[in-house]
Amino acid sequence: MTRFYALVSLLLVCLGAAADDDKDTESSLSGQEMAECLKTAVSGASREMTIEDLREICRTLGQNQSQEEQSVLDAVQALSGDEQDDSEEEQEENDPSGASRLMEKRLNMEALNRANRFLLxxxxxxxxxxxxxxxxxxxxxxxxxxxxxxxxxxxxxxxxxxxxxxxxxxxxxxxxxxxxxxxxxxxxxxxxxxxxxxxxxxxxxxxxxxxxxxxxxxxxxxxxxxxxxxxxxxxxxxxxxxxxxxxxxxxxxxxxxxxxxxxxxxxxxxxxxxxxxxxxxxxxxxxxxxxxxxxxxxxxxxxxxxxxxxxxxxxxxxxxxxxxxxxxxxxxxxxxxxxxxxxxxxxxxxxxxxxxxxxxxxxxxxxxxx
The missing domain is CATH 2.40.230.10 (Phospholipase A1)
Structure with a gap:
């Protein structure tokens, strides 16, 4: 049991130390894509959600799509020998939208579905x-x-x-x-x-x-x-x-x-x-x-x-x-x-x-x- 709790403690320390080192890839939607997303989102949104909340949800959905596309680009760059050295801490500091906030993304998505009685x-x-x-x-x-x-x-x-x-x-x-x-x-x-x-x-x-x-x-x-x-x-x-x-x-x-x-x-x-x-x-x-x-x-x-x-x-x-x-x-x-x-x-x-x-x-x- 001593080794068991030592493992738990070590993993917690490692997770905490690494918490500042990661940042989700920020997505970008065109004006038309954002407008289409907002039209869809507003029909199921809860009553206290603001337009900015809906925009953040649309950015999250766009980000999920862009991550799949980015994985393909990363594979191509790896084959060609290109490397990308981005400072993840700087990305988080320059991210006023809070796109890296994991739980906030989930809460926003849940808020979007709250008014839809056909969804669990x-x-x-x-x-x-x-x-x-x-x-x-x-x-x-x-x-x-x-x-x-x-x-x-x-x-x-x-x-x-x-x-x-x-x-x-x-x-x-x-x-x-x-x-x-x-x-x-x-x-x-x-x-x-x-x-x-x-x-x-x-x-x-x-x-x-x-x-x-x-x-x-x-x-x-x-x-x-x-x-x-x-x-x-x-x-x-x-x-x-x-x-x-x-x-x-x-x-x-x-x-x-x-x-x-x-x-x-x-x-x-x-x-x-x-x-x-x-x-x-x-x-x-x-x-x-x-x-x-x-x-x-x-x-x-x-x-x-x-x-x-x-x-x-x-x-x-x-x-x-x-x-x-x-x-x-x-x-x-x-x-x-x-x-x-x-x-x-x-x-x-x-x-x-x-x-x-x-x-x-x-x-x-x-x-x-x-």
């Missing part, structure tokens, strides 16, 4: 990992329940679907947006033909989110988002396989150039002890905080359209229980990105909340962090 806004990462491997499986809960899942394969399919919808907009002046969100995280024994390819675990996570955008600065970082969240998480099982808990969470998000991080502490809403695991009114997992911790720290760094992410959970106690997750996403096409994920610790899923897991997966993500 992505919440957490949406991804599919056709190959997810664990060196040792947690078979004990299934064996105790007499489930055929006591004989698990080490390789399975892992995926997550996460969306949110706007319930009420601008509760406090032009700020304070109320969302309802839902995240489905599933582990699918797709390669176990003898057991008829069962879903061994599905975690359901509905949330009620009160979100506030912000522009406060400290130590060069901008606080761009703050949220109050009512969170329920359950695996939908009964008896001894049932796992669930309810939390009140506070989340704050900061960014600086290509680097963003969030801190999310929580308070678990107490449950009655009940009369054992078969009592549906009792607490299925009274010791879950010892393993899942009391907070989550996440960080992400974007460079050359690749995103490296880190998640850390800890219970702030001497036994050093918690988890770390490393992610890397990279462009594959205009609609999907490659995604590599490594998880080490407790809480890979709710059924494994008290089991130490090493898991590695490779696949694609449909909606990324930003």
């Amino acid at each position: 806004t992505p919440h957490r990462r949406n991804y599919l990992l056709p190959v997810s491997y664990q060196d040792e499986r947690n078979t004990a809960p299934y064996a105790e329940a007499g489930s055929p899942l006591a004989d698990l394969m080490s390789t399975e399919v892992e995926f997550q679907l996460s969306v949110k919808i706007l319930i009420r907009e601008s509760i406090l002046g032009d700020n304070g947006h109320l969302y309802m969100a839902y995240t489905n995280y599933s582990l699918f024994q797709a390669y176990d033909r003898e057991a008829s390819r069962p879903f061994r675990e599905t975690n359901h996570q509905p949330e009620l989110i009160l979100s506030f955008v912000n522009d406060w600065k400290i130590f060069g970082f901008r606080n761009v988002l703050n949220e109050v969240i009512l969170n329920h998480q359950s695996n939908g099982q009964d008896g001894s396989l049932s796992r669930s808990w309810d939390r009140i969470m506070l989340s704050t998000v900061f960014e600086r150039g290509p680097f963003a991080f969030s801190l999310t502490p929580w308070y678990r809403i107490p449950e009655d002890e009940g009369d054992g695991p078969d009592d549906p009114t009792g607490d299925d997992n009274p010791d879950i905080e010892k393993y899942m911790g009391h907070f989550e720290l996440s960080a992400a760094y974007k460079r050359n359209d690749q995103i490296v992410s880190l998640m850390v959970r800890n219970n702030l106690e001497s036994d050093n229980r918690g988890a770390v997750e490393l992610g890397w996403s990279f462009p594959v096409s205009s609609t999907v990105r490659g995604y590599f994920r490594y998880f080490n610790g407790y809480g890979h899923s709710l059924i494994d909340y008290d089991y130490h897991t090493n898991a590695v997966g490779l696949g694609i993500t449909f909606t990324d962090l930003f």
Whole structure:
């Protein structure tokens, strides 16, 4: 565990040190292209958005297109031996539009979609990992329940679907947006033909989110988002396989150039002890905080359209229980990105909340962090 936390600390330092070194390629739209984009954008914009907000969104969309074109030019320059030496720090200083603000881009895009009731806004990462491997499986809960899942394969399919919808907009002046969100995280024994390819675990996570955008600065970082969240998480099982808990969470998000991080502490809403695991009114997992911790720290760094992410959970106690997750996403096409994920610790899923897991997966993500 000492090496584990040393790795986490080193990565955080590296991400922080590199935060000033990156800058997205600034795009340029012609007057006609900007006008066409504004016509489309205004039909779905939320009521508090300004013309400049819509222009920034259009610049972002143009930038995404220009990045694909730039990758082709970069390849040609590499073959011809030409090199381009731009000062990324100077580009950021000369960028009054704030094009390098990663979270602001995402928030603007979400604001554009808020008024469109035919769209579901992505919440957490949406991804599919056709190959997810664990060196040792947690078979004990299934064996105790007499489930055929006591004989698990080490390789399975892992995926997550996460969306949110706007319930009420601008509760406090032009700020304070109320969302309802839902995240489905599933582990699918797709390669176990003898057991008829069962879903061994599905975690359901509905949330009620009160979100506030912000522009406060400290130590060069901008606080761009703050949220109050009512969170329920359950695996939908009964008896001894049932796992669930309810939390009140506070989340704050900061960014600086290509680097963003969030801190999310929580308070678990107490449950009655009940009369054992078969009592549906009792607490299925009274010791879950010892393993899942009391907070989550996440960080992400974007460079050359690749995103490296880190998640850390800890219970702030001497036994050093918690988890770390490393992610890397990279462009594959205009609609999907490659995604590599490594998880080490407790809480890979709710059924494994008290089991130490090493898991590695490779696949694609449909909606990324930003």
